[in-house]
Amino acid sequence: MQYVNRGILAINRIIYSAFQILPYDNLIVQHLRILPYNHLQYFSFARAEPADRLLRIIGNGVVKDGYNMFMTPSQAEGKTTIVSVAIYIESMSSFRTQTMDFEVDMYLALGWYDRRLAHNCTHPVLVTHKFIVDRLWQPDLYFVNSKFAYLQEVTTPNFMVIVYPDGLIFKSMRLDVTLSCMMDLQRFPMDKQECPLIIQSYAYVENLVNLTWHEDPPYFPFGSNSEIKTNDMVITNTRFEKCLTPYKMFRGSGNLFRFKNARL
Numbered sequence: 001m002q003y004v005n006r007g008i009l010a011i012n013r014i015i016y017s018a019f020q021i022l023p024y025d026n027l028i029v030q031h032l033r034i035l036p037y038n039h040l041q042y043f044s045f046a047r048a049e050p051a052d053r054l055l056r057i058i059g060n061g062v063v064k065d066g067y068n069m070f071m072t073p074s075q076a077e078g079k080t081t082i083v084s085v086a087i088y089i090e091s092m093s094s095f096r097t098q099t100m101d102f103e104v105d106m107y108l109a110l111g112w113y114d115r116r117l118a119h120n121c122t123h124p125v126l127v128t129h130k131f132i133v134d135r136l137w138q139p140d141l142y143f144v145n146s147k148f149a150y151l152q153e154v155t156t157p158n159f160m161v162i163v164y165p166d167g168l169i170f171k172s173m174r175l176d177v178t179l180s181c182m183m184d185l186q187r188f189p190m191d192k193q194e195c196p197l198i199i200q201s202y203a204y205v206e207n208l209v210n211l212t213w214h215e216d217p218p219y220f221p222f223g224s225n226s227e228i229k230t231n232d233m234v235i236t237n238t239r240f241e242k243c244l245t246p247y248k249m250f251r252g253s254g255n256l257f258r259f260k261n262a263r264l
Contacts, residue, residue: 073114200254
């Protein structure tokens with residue numbers, strides 16, 4: 001139960017963080033006022049509405065009252081869709097020198113605005129049906145330096161989407177990711193390493209989808225379980241950056257997070 005409560009509280013912090021930086025009007029402030037710090041309050045403000053409630057809005061996801069799941073929310077207006085990103089690391093494996101990688105068990109939270117999904121429900125709609133979520137436009141994010149990544153599915157797929165009445169969208173999921181880290185071992189075992197976590201949009205150029213880290217104290221884009229311990233390295237510092245895809249033919253938006261580590 002201790003681990004369950006800690007995980008729920010972690011999601012609450014991420015929810016507040018992910019919404020806080022979205023650069024839109026005062027409606028965002030109204031949403032922030034109802035975002036809870038207590039997990040019991042959190043589960044009371046969003047309701048799992050019947051599936052047909054959202055299906056009437058999105059139809060088959062292709063064309064329904066102007067909604068097209070293949071178009072970014074702001075594309076028709078000639079604007080950029082801003083996606084805010086926050087992460088919470090629940091656990092982390094040792095940094096392996098033989099394979100030059102490490103594993104992370106993490107929550108990934110995303111926030112963006114899609115006014116096409118505005119609805120007249122009195123409460124935010126909690127969506128846990130995959131067949132509905134698959135009909136919504138979602139950021140096509142991937143981990144650039146991942147070797148393996150998968151969504152946790154015990155006891156059910158670990159994701160949720162919340163759709164606010166005015167079209168504010170929040171998505172949270174729990175992932176296991178194996179990340180590569182090109183280590184310089186010349187000073188081993190007295191070495192220090194810097195390992196990246198890079199998130200980018202796979203198909204959308206920067207003027208269509210722009211990723212941002214949340215950087216508004218005291219809620220930062222990165223959080224971690226205070227009980228994380230590894231047997232060989234300690235994290236000494238972290239740094240957040242913006243980055244672009246390295247391909248000249250494609251200029252996509254990305255977020256870069258760096259771990260600085262020292263060997264014990």
